[in-house]
Amino acid sequence: MELPIIYVRGFAGGGSGIDKAVDDPFYGFNEGAVHVRVGKDSTPRFYQFESPMLRLITEQHYRLLVHGSQEAYLDRTPDGEVPSNSIWVHRFYDQAASTFGQEPQAYVLEKAAQDLFEFVQKVRRKTGAPRVDLVAHSMGGLICRSMIQRFIPELTRPANGPLRLDAAVDHVERLFTYGTPHGGIEFGIGFGLLEKARDLININGAEIFGPDRMYDYLTPREDPAVRGERPRDWNPARMPADGFPVQRVFCLVGTNPEDYDVALGLSSKVVGARSDGLVQIDNAYVPDAHRAFVHRSHSGRYGLVNSEEGYQNLRRFLFGDLEVRVELHDRRVRGEEDDDIVWQLETQLSIRGLPIVMHEQTTAHHCPVQIEWRAPEDTVDTPVPLLTTFLATAERPHDVRTGEMAPTVRHALRLRLLSIREKGGIFGFFDHLEQTADFDDTLVVDFRPPEGAAPAQAWATWNSQLPGAIRDWQPGDAPPLADDAADVPGVWRGRVPLPASGQAILGDGATIVLTVSGRPPAGG
Incomplete structure (x- = not known):
């Protein structure tokens, strides 16, 4: 049977970015592209890519079942009667938006990861599917890993029993990430001072890309109230050997920093040439997981998600038989x-x-x-x-x-x-x-x-x-x-x-x- 696919978007930044994200019913995953760098004169050419969602609908016969509210649709449909070949979006930013007439709540990655687990359980129950596939862009991959590595082991732990670090295999089939900073976000200048300033000031919650916060939300705890200290040799990109199998993970790594034009192109200049414009190549994959390198940027008109390269790697990882x-x-x-x-x-x-x-x-x-x-x-x-x-x-x-x-x-x-x-x-x-x-x-x-x-x-x-x-x-x-x-x-x-x-x-x-x-x- 086809498994449900849940998309998890990336970092939206401050209030205006969050409001823009929630205004899109699919958090941007329905966006396509019409630019590609081909041709012997090296100028951008027109190439129409519909979007990964539309291609999954037309080529894999998946369905989008929103009907006004995907949550309401799931709640009113009896268990086991929702088609499993369906696409869903984890709308974790909605509570932080100012456009719904409510007081915006501060975005917290850990809550987004716990809410994702609740959503995964609901989709599985309503579709009858044994597991789901997760597709994530940028920070969305960290939300998925937080759920997989920390919260599923903690929330499914039997009373007085040990943590089962691989408990996510009962809920997730495969994880595909586009440009996720699995090793955090580092800068090519400043000798580490810029990273320390980011984590201290925490503008728009950007400290989540630093090692201390990553250790918080990626590490399960015997006692959830006890934080624990980050070991000096801890690598945020590495998934536990006895946890979710890395053979079920695919990381798409972008290698084009020039076309990432966020903040007037300053990001790519600060992060360095060996990056997708935001995430350095060495930080964009989980060690020992499957990966592919493509000359695409973190996002934008030449971005990873809205690209033929991204879609073809995604499609074959999810559905390929070899x-x-x-x-x-x-x-x-x-x-x-x-x-x-x-x-x-x-x-x-x-x-x-x-x-x-x-x-x-x-x-x-x-x-x-x-x-x-x-x-x-x-x-x-x-x-x-x-x-x-x-x-x-x-x-x-x-x-x-x-x-x-x-x-x-x-x-x-x-x-x-x-x-x-x-x-x-x-x-x-x-x-x-x-x-x-x-x-x-x-x-x-x-x-x-x-x-x-x-x-x-x-x-x-x-x-x-x-x-x-x-x-x-x-x-x-x-x-x-x-x-x-x-x-x-x-x-x-x-x-x-x-x-x-x-x-x-x-x-x-x-x-x-x-x-x-x-x-x-x-x-x-």
């Missing part, structure tokens, strides 16, 4: 032990039939894969995770010549390895060619899911080895890859050696390992 994990194995960079050369790997993921890049980590966007960064326990043989994405086998495009659905799901991974000499924090350019890749190739992968007695199969080839255009390549032109996980139900795993140009730098054994896993249906 999980694809890509890793680089057995790489040994020549001379890496004592060399001053820094190696950076750019990755771009495209899926056949989509007009956008699903994932993009590049040096120009300040987020390449640093292939030499290792944890203390890592060795040169430790796999380098490149990306995880989700595919929907039902979304295969139809062949323009035959009209039939393509037999395989095709995606392409571009790898571009660049290097630069650095010593003592200073770049050396005497042997450097700017933006010239040492290795540049595209791996084209076709995956055919299992059907009846036929097992899953996959084909892969490097673009440099194709005789013509990629669109003309047919999987049958080469034998399928060997399945290294044939004895593991629901899992396919294959290895693709890098071409000679890549192995010359990354080692003779450098290999791309693809792991494709089946996913249970929503609510399953």
Whole structure:
């Protein structure tokens, strides 16, 4: 069955911002966009994106059931009779608005998280759905995590019993966040003084993005009346290992600070280039959770939420039936032990039939894969995770010549390895060619899911080895890859050696390992 989707919006700021937010029946999630940066002259082009809500309605057949008031509609409808394929909005700012003829109440994140849990329970009860999916922008992701990490364990705790940190799995299926400051909001200038001033003055409640307040609303308490002290090594972005599984979390990370024009663009200047204009890249995801990087801003006409990139990642995470994990194995960079050369790997993921890049980590966007960064326990043989994405086998495009659905799901991974000499924090350019890749190739992968007695199969080839255009390549032109996980139900795993140009730098054994896993249906 389709699970209900609950949207949770981000930070609205002061009174005027809150009033503007509540005036919209869907808190802004119904807003689309008509700008996209494409074209060889780099000027903005017209591209009409309807909004994530409308796309869910038209493509996934979801329903908006407001009828004057979503709360009133739910209250008057008998339990189990509300359609589960429905979209809801957590309107937590309504009580803080001045437009409803009532005295505005101060916004408190903890109350928004507790109210969200009540709303989740009501939606589950009225629809009969076992769980809900949560979709959140910016601060909304922190409200969701507060509910998941603190309040569900506290509010469902049996009398005199222990806290169950993973209790949210009984209520929430998946969490998708757009530009959420999971690690807080930090500034690229001021040596920490700006953060301290923000948390002390608390303008418009902005202290919620500082570590002390985050520890408050993200940490469950044995005794709710006892606050507790924040440990020095506590990381707000990290979710408890024995809590809600991070495999159920997807973080969309924006890498475009230039088009975030809030406060005349001052935010992006203060936060820094390695951000979406408000949230720094390193703070925008939960460690070990699924994530994708897209060149979008925190909000606005080039924002994450009202973008095709955001929607396609959301749709496949919620409804895709395949999980694809890509890793680089057995790489040994020549001379890496004592060399001053820094190696950076750019990755771009495209899926056949989509007009956008699903994932993009590049040096120009300040987020390449640093292939030499290792944890203390890592060795040169430790796999380098490149990306995880989700595919929907039902979304295969139809062949323009035959009209039939393509037999395989095709995606392409571009790898571009660049290097630069650095010593003592200073770049050396005497042997450097700017933006010239040492290795540049595209791996084209076709995956055919299992059907009846036929097992899953996959084909892969490097673009440099194709005789013509990629669109003309047919999987049958080469034998399928060997399945290294044939004895593991629901899992396919294959290895693709890098071409000679890549192995010359990354080692003779450098290999791309693809792991494709089946996913249970929503609510399953």
